[in-house]
Amino acid sequence: MPEVLTKTAPITEINRSLYDFTKAEKDVEKLSSGLTEEIVRQISAKKNEPAWMLEHRLKSLQTYNELHIPNWGPDISELNIDNIVTYVRPNTKLSANWDEVPEDIKDTFDRLGIPEAEKKALGGVGAQYDSELVYHNLQKSVAKKGVIYSGIEEALSGPFAEMIRKHFMRLVPASDHKFAALHGAVWSGGSFVYVPPYVKVEIPLQSYFRLNSPGAGQFEHTLIILDKGADLHFIEGCSAPKYNVANLHAGCVELFVGENAHLRYSTIENWSKNMYNLNTKRAKVEKNGIMEWVSGSFGSHTSYLYPMTILNGEYAKSEFTGITFAGEGQNLDTGTKILHNAPHTSSVVNTKSLSKSGGISTFRSAVTITENAHKSKASVSCQSLMLDDKSRSDTIPVMDVRCDDVNVGHEASIGRIDDDAVFYLMSRGLSENEAKTLIVNGFANPISKELPLEYAVEMNNLIRLEMEGGIG
């Protein structure tokens, strides 16, 4: 083996200038840091929401105080809720016109490419800045089909109020875990989508969440209901500038996929590396419904993220495609949970993990086949790539099978880039760094090809930036 392959240069920190810019906080309204009943009541009062929601918030607060932080997973002992500001309101109202959004906030979303993407390829956009939505718009052609895409708080007082009441935090109850309870107590902002029966939304809808305020938390709630036969692709993006204090994201996504409906939910998570990302996502799929998750986790200091699918109707299907890239100072604990709760259901999980520069990447999964789920099939595949000898990669799956006529398969592998493959590419004229970047891109390719083009390009850029100058 040539000597060059045994030498590695230090890997440089990612160039995050695309995301890592701050805006001065002009006239923002902030509640005190910490979590008290008074703060929860203040948030509720500002939103002029129905009485049941205040009751829900207060019950969630009680649950939060009763639950413990997890005894498994990455250490989050440095996250002190007493230092987190749970509500930061930008000085603007929700608008459907970018020209009415304050210049500094509009500039933020311009730099993130959101209005441009809206013009080119999106059927609707919601943009949240700190605790409140600042922009929400749906193309007329999509609205004409009866599709509802609005701020969830706005929808709470409209014709869909009862539908929201029946679905809000029913998939993710506050008792699920401590940070679901926190979300239930202080949630703010987020989107509501309803797609009527047999309506196919041809172009994706997107929500983008930007957290600008240092030491703040973002707790948006996304509720999507697809009626029978409906079809939707929903994209979620998120980012924040880096601060020296901890920020917290404890959002919640609840997805209801009706009979014969199809939902694809794509996320590229690129929070700054001071962020604790303790997010909860869950989908329930009825008969013949299909749920597809595409999930890229690149940012945050610490992540606990396991989108869950409940296959609740016969022949319901789910597919989870995910990639996690943990760099210096990051501890990303990601994966998925699948609950097969009806006969003939099937699930496929395909994930890739990369770790470098001391980053820790953990793939954690759970596949449960209940007594009802006869003739069901589940397949889990996870591959991990170690890019240096300073990093760590763990694989922690659980399979719980409670009936016999099923087929459950699992495969996992961990290793590093094959020296022979690098040597071969170098013999064809590539530098060592180019060869390794090419191999890593090839490793990630099954994931990036599932993303919308703009996101695939963004993901490939992120990988290139992570690799740049790193291994040559």
Added chain:
Amino acid sequence: MNTLLHANELPVLTWNRFNVNYKQIELSNTADSKIEPNITGSTNNINIKDIAVSDELPVIGSNNKVINYIMANASLRKKIVVNKNSHNDLPLIIDLTMHNDDKLTALFDIILEENSIANIIISVSAAVKAHGQYADLIRIKAAAHAKANITFLQLSGQSSIAFNNITAQLDNEAHIKIHQIPLGGKTALASVTANLTGYKSSVEIYADYIGQSEQDIDLNYVACHYGSKSTSDIKMTGILLDSSKKTARGTIDFHRGCKGASGNESEYVLLLSDKVKNKSVPLILCDEDDVAGNHGAAIGTLDEEPLFYLKSRGINEKAARQIFLESTLSRLKNILPANLAAKIDNYSKDVLCNESI
């Protein structure tokens, strides 16, 4: 008075709601029954003696409370030393026979001196309907170039609890093959923790089980790689019948510095009743980049295609189940001496009688 223990703990925890992080068991602290092992087979070049206190061997990676329980309660303590450069291909057999309501706690230290070869079989058995409790700790220290097959056959009574723990430390180029066969007991626990500290040290861990009735089988295998170019291979194979349940944990743990190490883990579970419960937790922990770790699992019932083929040859589903059970038992009998193979026949006749083997 009884002792509550968290046995078979996962090296790292996961969601509590799946109840796989450990197995809680309750062991009796009453005095052991007087049971003498029947030791037969190859004893040339192997010294066996009683030990009063055995604290010479490392106990890395095993649950301290379990070790403390065994150390405090063990009435049977044997130290087995396989002499340097001695090659003992014929098996040394330690046969323990328990009776109804017997309790036995055993500690075995197996010292494999440099370049030695040994084949050691430990068997514990009781009448099918016997109540009782068996718990042991087998500590193996393999010096450089030592090689050994260690087989543990557990045929405790169907109303008893049986708990077999094995820890092993392997020096340079030592190789140990450990085979656990936990067939008996209403609650059957088995664990192996292998510390591969030596260069090119290697361990093979095999587990074979047939869960039946309301049997609860709980397995925990951990291969800790410290030495460079160390290898591990964990294979768990089982059949679940009736209302039996099984939890299998397997961990390949690559520690920093074990460059060139490789670990493989595979599990095959055949589910033959819609009342069975199967949990599998295959972990790969990796703190070193220059390694290769792989895991594969297949859990399910008889495939329809081979079943269709068998039916086309006049073999119905029940007969096909019998073929699978018989082939598993035949494979086990083939690796055991005649007297222990006969015990498997009795088990088959008495315990698997509903399957008409």
